[in-house]
Amino acid sequence: RRLLNLAPNTPLLVTAAALEERKGVQRVLRALPHIRRELPNVRYIVLGEGAHRSTLEQLTRDLGLADCVSFLGAQANVVPFFQAADLSLVLSHGEASSLTALESLSCGLPVIAANCRPFDELLDGNDGICINDEDEYEVSRVVTALLNDPSRRRAMGEYGRARVLAEFQWDKVAAQYVALVESTGSSEYCHLPGSER
Numbered sequence: 001r002r003l004l005n006l007a008p009n010t011p012l013l014v015t016a017a018a019l020e021e022r023k024g025v026q027r028v029l030r031a032l033p034h035i036r037r038e039l040p041n042v043r044y045i046v047l048g049e050g051a052h053r054s055t056l057e058q059l060t061r062d063l064g065l066a067d068c069v070s071f072l073g074a075q076a077n078v079v080p081f082f083q084a085a086d087l088s089l090v091l092s093h094g095e096a097s098s099l100t101a102l103e104s105l106s107c108g109l110p111v112i113a114a115n116c117r118p119f120d121e122l123l124d125g126n127d128g129i130c131i132n133d134e135d136e137y138e139v140s141r142v143v144t145a146l147l148n149d150p151s152r153r154r155a156m157g158e159y160g161r162a163r164v165l166a167e168f169q170w171d172k173v174a175a176q177y178v179a180l181v182e183s184t185g186s187s188e189y190c191h192l193p194g195s196e197r
Contacts, residue, residue, distance in 0.1 A: 001084050004045070004070075011042040011147045014085040014109075016078045016100050017092060019050030024091030024114060027133045029059050029069065034140035039147055042068060047081060049074045082107035086153060087146055090114070091133040098122060102168055105160035110153050112142060127160030 017023040088104035090113045111128030113119035
């Protein structure tokens, strides 16, 4: 927060994503004017690059948000930003999975996600909330409620980190995948000739 020149109590939202339309940064931007009515000092940082950046920057200016939104480009290490933020917003569509959501949770950061696959499989309601991301009023309502409830955010963050460590480590995911393949009776298709199980 010192590097971002933010006070410790400044509400901070973050999105880490390629800047493509399907990633949904524009939906966060459209909700921000409503959020600012209750929390005028809120800040939003966007980590990532892409062809949609100039469009998003123009929308930011059109909505009068240039003083509270920062496009910080692609970052080799997103962890410090997740650790500094209060909420991670992942309003994307068409994801096979969401590394951003899992990385956020692993940093103890609650996630607000689009109410579509795969987020209903990654979040269970205690670590994040799936919302109708097309409704800017719902986005603003949920974000504002959580920003105004630090104890709930803290509990969600702690739960989310514990859940990622328990359920989403590579060795555990790999074991679940092997068990799934074997349960279908098709493990012979995954066995390479000359290799050992």
